[in-house]
Amino acid sequence: MSLTIALPKGRLFEESVELLLKRGIISKPIKEGRKLLIECHPFKFLLVKPADVPVYVENGVADLGIAGYDVLLEREPNLYTLLDLGIGFCRIVVAGREESKERYFKETYIKVATKYPRIAQSFFSKMGIKSKILYLSGSVELAPTIGLADYILDIVQTGRTLKENNLVIIEEVAQSTARLVCNKASYRNKHKQVLEFFNKLK
Ligand SMILES: Nc1ncnc2c1ncn2[C@@H]1O[C@H](COP(=O)(O)OP(=O)(O)OP(=O)(O)O)[C@@H](O)[C@H]1O
Numbered sequence: 001m002s003l004t005i006a007l008p009k010g011r012l013f014e015e016s017v018e019l020l021l022k023r024g025i026i027s028k029p030i031k032e033g034r035k036l037l038i039e040c041h042p043f044k045f046l047l048v049k050p051a052d053v054p055v056y057v058e059n060g061v062a063d064l065g066i067a068g069y070d071v072l073l074e075r076e077p078n079l080y081t082l083l084d085l086g087i088g089f090c091r092i093v094v095a096g097r098e099e100s101k102e103r104y105f106k107e108t109y110i111k112v113a114t115k116y117p118r119i120a121q122s123f124f125s126k127m128g129i130k131s132k133i134l135y136l137s138g139s140v141e142l143a144p145t146i147g148l149a150d151y152i153l154d155i156v157q158t159g160r161t162l163k164e165n166n167l168v169i170i171e172e173v174a175q176s177t178a179r180l181v182c183n184k185a186s187y188r189n190k191h192k193q194v195l196e197f198f199n200k201l202k
């Protein structure tokens with residue numbers, strides 16, 4: 001029985017392929033192009049949007065997948081997380097303009113722009129802060145500058161995007177790395193293959 005694996009296109013793709021090569025799971029590189037289903041015996045790789053990896057795995061069209069912890073926190077999919085792969089490190093933070101930094105800790109109601117509405121909702125409700133969450137699918141750092149929101153909740157890696165938009169980190173929400181995730185039925189039905197894959201990657 002072969003395994004189908006959902007790989008995130010974009011930022012995590014190269015690091016994921018490098019890891020698979022380094023651990024001897026594949027013997028030649030997979031290229032990110034327009035071909036979205038790549039057969040590489042005994043594996044089939046699906047090249048998908050990073051945020052969609054859990055959808056493929058949860059629904060069983062992929063047995064395994066590589067997904068950022070940020071995506072797993074946001075989607076809370078019904079699957080197993082088998083391994084922290086230690087790649088794709090970034091931080092999920094609340095950021096804002098320097099002059100809002102002090103005010104933030106006294107706020108009782110804030111407007112927050114984010115690509116992660118569920119993480120934001122749950123974070124601010126735990127902090128006891130009432131929030132209006134504005135969902136954006138990108139360029140989130142623009143929001144405080146133009147007055148769409150007071151703060152943002154987003155990912156920071158190098159800090160360059162924040163800096164170039166005159167924003168500073170106010171608070172860290174979580175740290176994120178990529179994880180190996182597994183469909184629950186595949187974990188039972190293809191246990192031997194899944195375990196073999198897991199042992200090579202670990
Ligand atoms: N600087 C970073 N910005 C965003 N994600 C990062 C960064 N560094 C690591 N990551 C990780 O890489 C994953 C994929 O990021 P990527 O930017 O490729 O996808 P995306 O934000 O869904 O982009 P798009 O919507 O353009 O496909 C994230 O979910 C996160 O886990």
Ligand SMILES: O=P(O)(O)OC[C@H]1O[C@H](OP(=O)(O)OP(=O)(O)O)[C@H](O)[C@@H]1O
Nearest residue numbers: 138139140154155156157158159160161
């Ligand atoms: O700290 P940095 O290294 O600057 O990286 C952080 C930026 O990268 C991501 O955006 P992405 O490049 O995915 O673009 P987007 O705004 O279209 O989501 C993230 O949402 C930040 O905007």
